[in-house]
Amino acid sequence: MKPKLATVVLGGCTGCHLALLDLHEKLVDLLGAVELVRSPLTDAEEIPECDVVLVEGAVGTALDEATVREARAKARTLVAMGACATLGGVGGLRNVVQTADVFAAAYGSGKPPLQADPEADPPIPALRPEVRPVSAVVDVDVEVPGCSPVPEMLLDALTAILEGREFEAPRRTLCTECSRRHETMLQHDSGFVSDAVYGVMELDSIDPERCLLEQGVICMGPVTREGCGARCPASNVPCRGCMGPSRKEFEQGAKMVDTLAAILPAGAIMFLDDLIGTGYRFGLPSSVLPSTVTKRGWSR
Numbered sequence: 001m002k003p004k005l006a007t008v009v010l011g012g013c014t015g016c017h018l019a020l021l022d023l024h025e026k027l028v029d030l031l032g033a034v035e036l037v038r039s040p041l042t043d044a045e046e047i048p049e050c051d052v053v054l055v056e057g058a059v060g061t062a063l064d065e066a067t068v069r070e071a072r073a074k075a076r077t078l079v080a081m082g083a084c085a086t087l088g089g090v091g092g093l094r095n096v097v098q099t100a101d102v103f104a105a106a107y108g109s110g111k112p113p114l115q116a117d118p119e120a121d122p123p124i125p126a127l128r129p130e131v132r133p134v135s136a137v138v139d140v141d142v143e144v145p146g147c148s149p150v151p152e153m154l155l156d157a158l159t160a161i162l163e164g165r166e167f168e169a170p171r172r173t174l175c176t177e178c179s180r181r182h183e184t185m186l187q188h189d190s191g192f193v194s195d196a197v198y199g200v201m202e203l204d205s206i207d208p209e210r211c212l213l214e215q216g217v218i219c220m221g222p223v224t225r226e227g228c229g230a231r232c233p234a235s236n237v238p239c240r241g242c243m244g245p246s247r248k249e250f251e252q253g254a255k256m257v258d259t260l261a262a263i264l265p266a267g268a269i270m271f272l273d274d275l276i277g278t279g280y281r282f283g284l285p286s287s288v289l290p291s292t293v294t295k296r297g298w299s300r
């Protein structure tokens with residue numbers, strides 16, 4: 001009998017499921033090795049008993065929480081798939097604002113919109129005050145990072161589970177697999193002190209082979225987990241940190257501030273428009289920051 005595989009979506013964009021589709025012909029082999037008992041395409045309400053469940057998305061509503069608890073109860077192995085599930089994801093940036101402000105930004109008022117026909121429409125799930133990663137709600141057996149995850153890494157994780165092996169995502173930093181050239185970064189050299197922080201579009205020219213950080217562009221590579229092949233810097237785009245910190249116990253944003261403090265003139269960091277969104281774009285709910293904020297009663 002083939003192992004039973006189910007997939008569920010919590011607070012996510014379905015991009016992690018698209019990463020599965022990006023396996024192309026390897027997906028055919030995978031689907032030949034398992035029995036797919038539930039996915040967004042099956043439209044099944046309940047999660048059947050299964051061997052493996054892939055969970056996409058963070059826990060941001062009461063419905064998400066009920067769904068992930070059911071997934072945990074029904075699955076032998078639970079896999080958190082992608083940055084939202086493993087770290088809280090981009091949606092977790094709402095953890096430093098009030099829920100009413102989230103509604104105001106989304107709908108122009110402090111409340112969710114009234115449903116046109118409450119009898120006919122499914123109810124809008126109530127937002128929880130904070131977004132949480134899956135591991136903050138239930139036990140997680142395997143985590144596959146990334147926004148979206150690298151399809152081959154997803155396949156490696158699933159193959160390891162089906163073969164009874166352990167899977168662990170790589171733990172070095174992205175800079176170790178980035179092919180961009182360092183000229184001054186690893187030297188005690190005042191030449192590696194940028195006098196400002198730039199967006200790629202603000203530079204008159206950009207050296208396509210030199211480290212972006214050395215050119216004054218914030219690249220999260222030094223504090224981010226490797227494994228994506230440094231696909232953004234390879235495309236002339238700085239890393240935003242979607243694979244999360246190279247080690248889960250590291251504070252990704254604080255480590256980046258530490259890194260920048262070493263290479264930027266004192267005070268330049270304060271001119272970053274969005275320090276939290278830069279350092280914690282994908283992992284604010286997994287950092288110590290929200291609990292610190294809550295303890296201080298600081299809500300914005």
Ligand code: SF4
Pocket residue numbers: 011012013014015016056057081082083084085089090146147148149
């Ligand atoms: S990790 Fe990225 S691709 Fe996956 S659900 Fe979240 S936002 Fe979408």
Ligand code: SF4
Pocket residue numbers: 174175178179180210211212213214219220221222230233239
């Ligand atoms: S900081 Fe960015 S561009 Fe520079 S080596 Fe690291 S990943 Fe590559």
Ligand code: SF4
Pocket residue numbers: 146147174224225228229230231232233238239240241242243244
């Ligand atoms: S380069 Fe950075 S942002 Fe881009 S996919 Fe890799 S980890 Fe994510």
